[in-house]
Amino acid sequence: MSLVVRGGGRSKAITDPSQLTGPEKAAVILLALGEDHATIWAGLDDEEIKEVSQAMASLGTVAANVVEALLVEFVAGMSGAGTIMGSYEQTQKLLQAFLPPDKVEALMEEIRGPAGRTMWDKLGNVNEAVLANYLKNEYPQTVAVILSKVKSDHAARVLAALPEDFALECVTRMLRMEPVQREILDKIEQTLRTEFMSNLARTSKRDSHEMMADIFNAFDRQTESRFMAALEERNRESAERIRALMFVFEDLSKLDPGGVQTLLRGVEKDQLALALKGASDALREMFFSNMSERAAKIMREDMEGMGPVRLKDVDQAQMKMVQVAKDLAAKGEIMLAGAGGDDELIY
Structure with missing residues (x-):
């Protein structure tokens, strides 16, 4: 059979x-x-x-x-x-x-969410880059407690993915650590469950609107506008859900500095210049601020030297850049924030 x-x-x-x-x-x-x-x-x-x-x-x-x-x-x-x-x-x-x-x-x-009987087992199955990206915003003492509870090889990978100064502070706290009270561990577990694991779990869900948002993301700007307008006439609620789930070029403004720098390393310079030609001033400055002064100067000169560019070419460059960001997020190297609200989308 x-x-x-x-x-x-x-x-x-x-x-x-x-x-x-x-x-x-x-x-x-x-x-x-x-x-x-x-x-x-x-x-x-x-x-x-x-x-x-x-x-x-x-x-x-x-x-x-x-x-x-x-x-x-x-x-x-x-x-x-x-x-x-x-x-x-x-x-x-x-x-x-x-x-x-x-x-x-x-x-x-x-x-x-991640497999595992206990919270610490589950953390051991979370990509180290994703976990490090969350932990870097916590107190070093809290991170020290968490890393002392997961397997040593995973803790090593997470420490290597954290900013160096912060990682060294966590190591120092781990060396000085005394037995942790049960109520403190319980509180940390509860925070991880409600603030971190629940986001991981929610983003593993995928319904038809999420699938369609990905398809709309792949449209050029004119096609997207045409389909969205037609859908709004037939089903406004679905159109609004799709629009909220779509990840567009301007949503890259929600990346943290580490994510921006990782993305910059993965994008070809000519495509970046073309994509930024059509970006808002705020988004353009965000990328420039995460480059060296010399690199930002060269990029500005390259953009000025382009002269007028076709909207279609800008759209394609921006779509390629968004796809690179999604690929990096899928590998756990960056975290993307959704366009529809404050919930983090961890791919």
Whole structure:
């Protein structure tokens, strides 16, 4: 039988019960029982719910013979439940049958975020550049506590990605560190969960409006305006959502200095000059301020020497620059802020 695995599941269909861990076996049983027996979840504590939910969401396709074997093993008299599919949607639907909506959302955000049973396990699966970009705005003592709790190899990569003076201050605090009180650790964990992990989880969601925003970003300016105007006439709400989700050239103004400098290293100089020709004065000065005085002077001279340029060429240069920024963000080298609000988008 040919079976397809969706989402973050295993690369092959599960055909042998021995392939499954304990939480995965429990996830299969709960999926097979369905919503009618969702009250079983009430007997699990929060950590067990998280662990089983994580397993369920990444399960993929489970062959019917495996489901039957597990049901025979764990639930006497129940067999032949057939092939089932574990997915984010199915997991969320089951949880909603017995948990409040806010708790379901919190659990699903944790599932969508980095894997790991504890907060420190999860941090160990976050790209070091993304984590460093968040930590550099925290107090050195707080960063020292966090880095002392993650694996040493990951802590080393994060320290290397932090600004040097700040990293050295964190190292000094780690050397002097005394045992941390439980309530302080709890507070740090809560802050990480609400301010950092929730953003990571939210940005892993992708609906049709996000997909369409990417398509609109790839349009030239005239095509984008034409489609947006037509969409506003048919569905103003969707048009507004797409516009809020779009990342456009002027949104590069939200990059921090480190992000600007990383982007400058990834863009060809002639394309940068052409893109900045059509930029606002504020955005243009932001890029100049992150160059050396000599480089900024040369760039200004190059732009003046271009004379009049076609709008189409400027649009293409700006689109290429935005794509470079998105590629860098996908690698975790910079962080992009969304056009629709203050939430950070971490790719």
